[in-house]
Amino acid sequence: MSEREQIFGRIREALRNPAPVPGAHHGESLPPVTEASAAPHIPEWLPLVGDSEAERLELFKKNSIELKADFRLLDSEEEVHAQIAELSADWKRVATHRNPLTDLVCDRIDLPILCTDGGYDAAEMEECDVGISACDALIAQTGSVLVTSTSAGGRSLSVLPPHHIVVARRDQLLSDLPSAFALLEERYAPDYPSFISFITGPSRTGDIERILVLGAHGPKVLTILCW
Amino acid sequence: MSVASDQFKGDATRVSKDEMQRALIHRGLKKYEAARSIRQAAFQDWEAARQTAAEIKWDAVNHLDDYLAEFADKIEANGAKVHWASNSQQAREIILGIIREKKARSIIKSKVMTGEEIHLNECLEKEGFDVVESDLGEYIVQLREEAPYHFVFPAMHLARGEISELFTKELGTAPTENVEELTMIARRVMREKYLSADVGISGGNFAVAETGMISITENEGNARLTCALPKVHISLMGIEKVLPKMRDLALFLPMLATAGAGQALTGYNSFYGGPKSGDECDGPEEFHVVLLDNRRTELLADSEQRDSLGCIRCGACLNVCPIYRNVGGHTYGTTYQGPIGSVITPHLRGLQDWKHLSNASSLCGACTQTCPVKINLHEHLLQNRRNASEEKPVWWEKMAFKGFEFVMNRPFLYRIGSKIARLVFPLHELVKASPIDPAREWTKTRELPPLAGQSFREYWSKRS
Known part of the structure; x- marks a missing residue:
C-alpha cells in the first residue's frame, strides 16, 4: 500500500467517530448562521466599507497612511507623468513588464529598462532601483494591491527591487476581500496563475522588540499611482 | 515524572524570576493587545465571523x-508533485531525496513550523547542506542555535x-542599538542567499482544495522571495491545513492577521498553485508539496479534541495566556508553545511524557475566548488531564481519594477529624515550609489561611 493510501486509511478510520457541533462551548448560544454556505454573509462581518466610490477611495487612502504606503490619487495622465518624473530623479535602472498602464509610464522614462516578459536575469533585477507593475485590483477594505504572475510581471518584480510602484486605474478599486476573490474567480477560474498575492503595504517586520521596520526583505517603499 | 516535565518545572521557575525576560515579553504583548483590540473592533460582527x-x-x-x-x-494537475509522509523521518527523507537529486548545495527557508516539528534544519546541516532561515526572527534564533520562542514571534525574548x-559575533558587523540597522544587516545577508540558493523551502498556512493552491501569510517578503527565485520550491505542510474553497x-486571512x-x-x-507555467516569465521549475x-x-x-486540528497557528492563545507570559516559550520544550501546544503535544509526542503541560494552566479560559476558530482549548486541557489519569492512574492520588471517600461517608469520622485538625494545626508552625511539611508546595511561597476558631456546625448549633 502506498503512503498516500495508508494516510487516507488512517483518516477514514479516525473519522468514524462523529465530532460534536463546532463552537458550542458550555451550551452558550451560537450566533445565527448559516445556510448551506456562509459565503454571502462574509461581507456583513468584515470591517465596514462605504458604498460610493468616494468612500472607497477615502478608506483606501486612510489605510495607506496606516500602512505607510505612498498612495497618490491623480486626475490625469499628465499628472502621472509628472509624478514619475519627480520619483525617477535618483533612479539608474528600472524593471517593469509590458502592459498598457506600465507602457504609458515607462515610455517617458529615459533609463535602461529591464522587462520581465519572456524571462530575465534575477541578479540584474536585483540591481534595479524600482519595479513598476500593473495589478488586478486595489482593495479599499484593507489597503491591499492584488497582483498575479499574469497581471504584474511575474513573481519577483513586485518584491525584489527596493521600491515597488503600482499603476492602477480608479475603476480597479474594489470594496472588500470577498469581491477580490470573486474577481479572481471570474477572471481566471479554472486556470489560475501559479502565483497570486495580496500586497498590503511595504515589506515590514516587528521581529526585534516588536518595533516596526520597513523593507525587511521586500520593498521599503510601495507607491500606488491611481488615476 | 518525565524528563520533559522536570525540564518544564526547572525552566518555569527560572524564567518566572527573570525580570528582564518577562519585561520584554510583557512589553511586546501589550503592543499586540492594543493593536488587536482595535482590529477586532473594526469587524462588523467578530463573533459571527x-x-x-x-x-x-x-x-x-x-x-x-x-x-x-x-x-x-x-495541485498535481497544475504541475506540482505531491509527496506523502506518515512521520518525521519519511518527511526528512523525501526532502533530502529531492535536494540530492537536484544536486543542490544551498537552501533558503521561509518560516515553516512543520520543519521545526521534524527537525529539518539539523538533518540538512548534518548532511552538509547550507541552510539559512530567511525570516528575521527565525534567522536570529537559528544563529543562536535555539528553538523559536513563539511560533509567530520567534525572537521576542x-x-x-x-x-x-x-x-557582531556571527557576522562580524559593527555593534548597533538601532533596530532598523539590525534589520538591514539581515536583509543584506539574505539578498545574496536568495539569488544563489538552489532550493527554497516554505511552509503553508492553508491548502485550498477547490483550486489546488497553498496560501502563505507573511510580513517580510522573505517567503515570496523564497518561492520565486530558487529553481526548486518545496512546501512542507501538515495534512490538516485544508480549506474547502x-x-x-x-x-480566514483577515482573521489570521487580526488574531495573530x-x-x-x-x-x-x-x-x-504550481511551478512556473509555460507562459509565465519566472518562478521555480519544480514545485514539491x-x-x-x-x-x-x-x-x-x-x-x-478534533477541533484542535482546525488551528490556524495565529498564536493568539499564547499571547493572552497568563502561563505563557510568565514561563516563556522555551520552557514548554515543544514545537508549538502555549495552550494549543499543551493541547496537541500530548497527542503528537505521547500523553504520559507531556501531560504536565495540561497542568500548566490557570483554566481561566482566555485561550478559548480569544481563539478565532473557537477551539475549546481549556476544556481540552482538562480532558488531557482526565485521559492521562485514566490511562495511568497515580497510586497516591487514588489512595487519597479513597481515604477522602471513606471519611466523607462517615460523619462521625469527619467530625473527629476536623476537631483533631484544629488541635494539631498550631504545630504546623514548627514544620512550615520545611521538607517534612505536607503542604510544602503551597507554604514554601505562601501563607496558609488560618483555621477558624470553630466549625460552621458548632457555630450553627450554638446560635440556636
Missing part, C-alpha cells in the same frame, strides 16, 4: 479525506543589544 470560521474548519477537518484528495489531485552582539480565505498580530491584513498573503501526518490522524481520531 468566528463561528463561521469554526464551522468551515469543522467541515474541512471532518471531511479531511475528501478535501485532501481534491487538493492533492488539483531578545533585546536589541543581544541581537547586536549576536550579529478559495473564497473562504476572504474570511493585530493587523487588518498581513503584509503578503500569497497563493501558489510534502504532506505530513506525524500522528495528526491520532488527534483526528479523538473526536472530543
